[in-house]
Amino acid sequence: MSFSSAAKAEVSKKLSQNSCCVKAAAAAFLKFAGSIYELDGTFSFKTSFENAQTARSFFLLMKNGFSKHCEVSIKKNSKLQKNYVYTIFLPPSNDNLRILKDLHFVRKGAKEYHLSFSLKEELVKKKCCRKAFLQATFLSCGSITNPEKMYHLEFDVKTKDDAEFLQKVLKSFEFEAKIVERKSHYVVYLKEGEQIVDFLNIIGAHSSLLELENIRIVKELRNNVNRLVNCETANLEKTINASMRHIENIEFIERTIGIDSLPQNLQEIARLRIKYKDASLKELGKMLKKPLGKSGVNHRLRKIDKIAEELRKGGRVYAKPSHED
Template identity: 35%
Template sequence: MTFTRTVKEEILRVQTNDKNELAAIIKMSGSLSLTDHSLNLSITTENAKIARYIYALIESIYHTVPEVSYHQKPNLRKNRIYTVLLAQHVAELLSDLKLADSFFGLATGIEPHILDDDEAGRFYLRGVFLAAGTIRDPESGKYQLEIFSVYQDHAEDLANLLHKFMLDAKVINRKNGAVTYLQKAEDIMDFLILIGAMQAKEVFEEAKIMRETRNDLNRANNAETANIAKTVAASMKTISNILKIKETIGFEALPAELRQVAQIRLDHPDYSLQEIADKLETPLSKSGVNHRLRKINKLAAEL
């Protein structure tokens, strides 16, 4: 099951009977037709549970029983398309939901009262997400929530509604419409809270934390590996210089304090500066050890 479907099925478990939610679903997935001088409203979805939910909303709010049918998509996936059809009192329903438009059949923007009322806005967001929302699986590491709108003005209004809830929504044009989207993980989690998908929010947050923890560990491991490689390279360079000194002027030519550090480096190529310091007869700091090794390297360079 996709993460999008998981979110939708969670919020479907709560029947709201809210007109703003129904208005959003009709706005996103509804179409009008005229048959035998009768105005029909069709609402389509690929999710059987959403179809049943729409059916229950209409029946509960308007005490009208719609019809539900389905047909198979003519492609390899063979998904079913469910249609909730209302053939009675359509004009009254559209008028009550403030969706009627004398020219286009359905108004294209979002009603001002939804933009002004936080509670109405939350229910509207539930509806638009049920009808046309998708969320990328947080396990993928790329966070994205999208809501597709046929009309540009609706996508812009939707972004403004999300801005009201302090979410950084943006709009991008697509071939057949426009997409309102969120890309920040924190915004997506806040959106899930707004529409009542608390369990999905917890799953999303856990996936985000686990991924960030893995990334932090990888960065730490990479840094440690780089430091080890750097230490090994420096050690090999110093050993090479010590051997050069032994072959030219002789080991005994080194001052006693340099000779002792050089011998420990030869005997223990993998030692860190601190480990060399701990091995000395006379206590010395890491910087002191480093200073003596640099003297040895400088002396070798002058030979």
């Protein structure tokens, strides 16, 4: 089972049963996964789901929340033959108008009611109703990418108005959702791992939340280790390059004017550098007659580099002074 399917299975068991929340959830199910049909003044509903637990949750919502018994049909997905599509159908009935009134999906005309299949603010005034709305919306049109690969939560809706309504509900929980048009649909999405964790918490998918947090911790540790290794590798490469440069310059000085022509303090560090090619600056400093720290050793080696550079340019030959600097 995918991460997204597991999260949906968890949420489908936790839909709120409050009367106001039932209306918000039913509106989301019908709007994002269903259709409403009108024939001779009577209405019928149909919703389709690829997740069995989601289909069951909508069936029970209509049964317990609206005292409606729906028809259920199951068939193989025409695109993916190994998957099934679960269709919940509420046959035409005069009483169905009552449900549409509760969901604000009809408006009253001069003689009869007309279908107005758009989401209304009245459905999500309460915080509990907004949570129920998000639960049903996730079950109807939401999906989460495998967090092992990337952090991405999206909702695929049909119209820009639907996308903006959903974005506004998400904004009420401080989610910075973005909208992008994809072919004839609109996608509302979140890409930050922390925001997806918070969303799972709000809709009650706590087991999925913990799994995602574990994945985030492992990925963060792995990234930190990689950064440290890369940093250490870069430092080691820098140290090796500097050591090779020092050795090359010392050997050049030996071939031209001889190490003995250097000041006594530079002679000592030069000979140690040649003898102990793999030693660190700190280790070289401890080997001196008068031990020096890393910076002191580096200062002397830079002087040797400068002498070699001037010799290559045809500079003067260095005579050994009688004092040390």
